[in-house]
Each structure stands twice: as structure tokens, then as C-alpha cells.
Amino acid sequence: MINPGSASLRKIAVVGRGTAGSLAAASIMRQHPDGDHELHHIYDSRIPVIGVGEGSWPSLVRELQRLTNLPHETVQQRLSGTRKYGVAFEGWGRRDRDFTHYFTPQQVSYAYHLSADLMADLLHEGTRARHIDAKVLDITRVSGGARVEFEGRAPERYDLVFDARGFPRELHPDQHINLPFIPTDMAVIRRCPAVFGEQPEGPVVQHTYTRAVARPHGWVFVIPLTAHTSYGYVFNGDLSSLVEVESDFDRLLEADGVSEFEQRAVIGFPNFVHRRIYDGAVARIGNAAAFMEPLEATAIVSAQLQIGMVLRTRLSRPPEHLERDAPVVNRFLINNLLRYGLFVGWHYSCGSRYDSGFWRHARDRAWPQHRMAVDPEVVGCSALHEFDEMIELLNRSVIDREDWHRMCAVPLTSYAQVSQGLGC
Numbered sequence: 001m002i003n004p005g006s007a008s009l010r011k012i013a014v015v016g017r018g019t020a021g022s023l024a025a026a027s028i029m030r031q032h033p034d035g036d037h038e039l040h041h042i043y044d045s046r047i048p049v050i051g052v053g054e055g056s057w058p059s060l061v062r063e064l065q066r067l068t069n070l071p072h073e074t075v076q077q078r079l080s081g082t083r084k085y086g087v088a089f090e091g092w093g094r095r096d097r098d099f100t101h102y103f104t105p106q107q108v109s110y111a112y113h114l115s116a117d118l119m120a121d122l123l124h125e126g127t128r129a130r131h132i133d134a135k136v137l138d139i140t141r142v143s144g145g146a147r148v149e150f151e152g153r154a155p156e157r158y159d160l161v162f163d164a165r166g167f168p169r170e171l172h173p174d175q176h177i178n179l180p181f182i183p184t185d186m187a188v189i190r191r192c193p194a195v196f197g198e199q200p201e202g203p204v205v206q207h208t209y210t211r212a213v214a215r216p217h218g219w220v221f222v223i224p225l226t227a228h229t230s231y232g233y234v235f236n237g238d239l240s241s242l243v244e245v246e247s248d249f250d251r252l253l254e255a256d257g258v259s260e261f262e263q264r265a266v267i268g269f270p271n272f273v274h275r276r277i278y279d280g281a282v283a284r285i286g287n288a289a290a291f292m293e294p295l296e297a298t299a300i301v302s303a304q305l306q307i308g309m310v311l312r313t314r315l316s317r318p319p320e321h322l323e324r325d326a327p328v329v330n331r332f333l334i335n336n337l338l339r340y341g342l343f344v345g346w347h348y349s350c351g352s353r354y355d356s357g358f359w360r361h362a363r364d365r366a367w368p369q370h371r372m373a374v375d376p377e378v379v380g381c382s383a384l385h386e387f388d389e390m391i392e393l394l395n396r397s398v399i400d401r402e403d404w405h406r407m408c409a410v411p412l413t414s415y416a417q418v419s420q421g422l423g424c
Contacts, residue, residue: 059304
């Protein structure tokens with residue numbers, strides 16, 4: 001395979017050691033055709049890694065096998081993983097009826113529930129890179145590449161930098177697209193005992209699902225790993241106090257028969273999309289590119305797309321096309337992330353079984369902001385139009401065969417399952 005852009009990618013940096021950074025470093029090693037390129041993996045070891053249980057989409061199963069050259073069963077066990085066949089919603093929507101959003105083909109296609117820190121460790125094992133333990137002060141585009149400035153060491157110039165340092169502390173309208181129609185901004189994370197009893201000798205092959213449990217102050221994810229079960233109460237810090245949330249969290253665990261837990265973290269987060277994900281020399285990936293609450297496990301699959309698209313474009317296209325390619329790639333990535341955001345926010349549009357302050361706000365105040373927030377004139381792309389088209393398809397009495405495979409970040413089958421479950 002001819003890679004006309006490989007000569008312009010001799011020195012590459014990945015900044016960040018989390019999920020997105022680890023995926024980027026492993027992908028560069030696998031995809032770059034020349035073995036003599038230089039890869040620097042930069043991270044600050046003083047920043048702790050929170051081993052949160054995570055869900056994913058089926059594409060990650062294939063990707064991890066490709067990146068590690070290990071059998072699927074081995075990868076799953078190394079991740080303390082289980083096989084996720086979908087998301088089981090409890091108490092969402094106006095029907096007061098539980099439902100499941102299955103991957104397609106239903107009960108066949110599966111993803112992983114995984115431990116994020118274990119996935120980073122697994123990917124690092126097979127990645128050849130120069131590791132630099134340092135605090136990064138700034139990343140800027142310069143002529144022909146990007147410059148990384150460090151605390152306590154000389155700056156370095158790179159042909160391409162993947163910035164995986166996580167989401168910003170503050171949002172700025174000129175840099176970020178705010179997603180106010182997603183009504184949550186905090187999560188309490190707890191680690192609870194595993195549901196599988198004794199540690200199995202082989203991989204867990206039974207069907208498991210991420211539980212998304214509606215609660216008065218928001219909702220709780222429940223992710224079953226073989227080593228433990230990860231619980232997270234996702235809520236709005238302006239509408240509910242931490243004391244109220246912790247108290248309701250205790251009631252849920254008691255109802256689930258969980259008598260002990262380890263408090264892991266209280267995390268605040270913005271829901272946003274960066275306006276400059278990729279400029280030709282710097283590629284923001286993972287939570288540096290965008291963040292939206294974890295309801296439909298969009299984080300890892302988005303990072304896969306960002307990394308894959310930037311690498312393929314840089315390697316397959318001659319360097320002289322870089323200035324024209326970068327805006328096109330940037331707009332595509334923004335559009336895809338906004339489509340994910342609309343899909344996630346739409347889950348709140350029918351409320352839940354709780355007539356609480358949070359759910360009234362989510363349904364009546366937050367979700368109605370989506371049209372203004374993602375107006376094409378404001379964001380410069382067509383995500384809202386494509387989302388509207390999917391909703392219009394769902395309202396037809398008969399969907400034509402040629403539309404069966406339509407997508408707006410996720411396939412029409414996902415929209416149909418969620419719409420029916422919520423009672424939209």
C-alpha cells in the first residue's frame with residue numbers, strides 16, 4: 001500500500017496516558033508503514049488514573065484484537081471484561097416500562113464492559129515509544145508541525161501531536177460548542193463487589209448489559225466487570241446537592257443487595273464539542289475533543305474515529321493537500337460528535353417515572369435548547385438536519401427499504417429501539 005504522507009510523519013507525539021492516548025499510541029505503531037519513525041508518549045505520572053468501569057461499542061472488540069494481536073478471549077480477560085450486548089434502561093420515558101437498546105444484530109453483536117486502566121496497560125505492552133514523564137504546559141501549531149512546551153525541560157517540535165489531556169476546566173464560546181440540552185454535569189463513582197461470584201477460569205460468555213437506572217436526581221450506570229461492578233450516579237450539581245445524591249445512591253445499592261462499596265471519585269464534567277478538533281498538526285482526541293455524559297458509551301467509539309481518520313488522512317494524502325484536508329476532517333468530526341450529543345440528549349425528551357425537579361428540568365428546559373445550540377448557522381455543520389431526518393423516518397407508517405441502513409452517528413435501528421422504549 002502506498003502511503004504518500006508517511007514521509008511527513010517522522011516524529012509524532014501523543015500527550016496523555018488515558019484511554020484515548022493509549023489507543024492513539026498503539027494505532028500509530030500499527031498503522032505507520034515505516035519502522036524508523038519516532039513516537040513520543042508524553043504524560044505526567046503525578047496525575048492519577050481513575051479505574052472507572054466503562055462500556056463500549058462493538059467496533060472496539062475488533063480494534064483491540066488488531067492492535068494487540070491477541071485472541072478476543074485473552075483481551076477480554078485482560079480487561080476484567082464482560083460481553084456487553086446493549087443498554088438496559090430502567091424507568092426511562094413516559095411509558096414507565098423497562099426496555100433494552102440492543103446492538104445489531106440483536107443478541108449477536110457485542111462490545112466490552114472493561115476497566116479503563118487495564119486497557120491502557122494492555123495497549124502499552126505492545127507499543128514501542130519513547131516515554132516522557134513531564135507536565136505539558138502548551139501545545140501550539142507552528143510552521144510545518146506543532147510545538148510542545150514542558151515544565152522543566154526544553155520544548156520539542158513534532159510533525160503531528162495527538163492531544164489527549166482531557167476536557168477543559170472552562171468552556172469558551174469561541175473554542176467550544178456547549179451542549180446545554182444534556183442536563184447532567186457531575187457523577188459519583190463507586191466500586192462494588194462483582195456479580196459473578198468466584199473469578200471464572202475463562203472469559204465470561206454470558207450476555208451482560210449496562211444498566212441505566214433512572215433515579216430522582218438523574219440516573220445510575222451499572223457496569224459489570226469480572227473483578228468488580230462499577231456504579232455511577234450521574235446528576236446535575238445545580239439542581240441536587242451531593243448529600244441528596246449520596247443518600248439516594250445508598251437506597252439504590254440497598255435495593256440491589258449491595259452492602260459494601262468503595263467510593264472512587266466525585267467528577268464534574270462539561271458537555272461540549274471543541275470547534276478545532278484537528279488543524280493539520282494538532283489533533284484533539286477523546287475528552288479533549290468533546291465530552292458528553294456516558295449514557296450511550298460514546299467516548300471510546302468517538303476516540304477511535306478521531307484517531308483513525310486523522311492517521312488515515314495524514315498517511316494516505318500527500319503533504320501538499322494538508323491545508324485543504326484539515327478543515328474537511330475537522331468539520332466531519334465535529335458533525336459526528338454533535339450527532340452523538342443529540343442522540344444522548346434526546347433520551348431525556350420524554351422524562352422518566354420520576355416527576356422530580358431534575359426530570360422536569362431535563363424534559364422541559366434542557367432538551368428544548370437543542371435546536372438553538374446546534375443551529376447549523378452556529379456550529380457550521382448539518383448535525384441537526386440529519387437528526388431531524390432520523391426522527392422524521394421514525395414517524396413514517398412505513399420505512400422504505402433503502403432507508404433501513406441510514407445512520408446519524410448510530411444506526412436507525414438504535415433510534416427505533418430508543419424511540420419505542422421511551423414512548424416518543
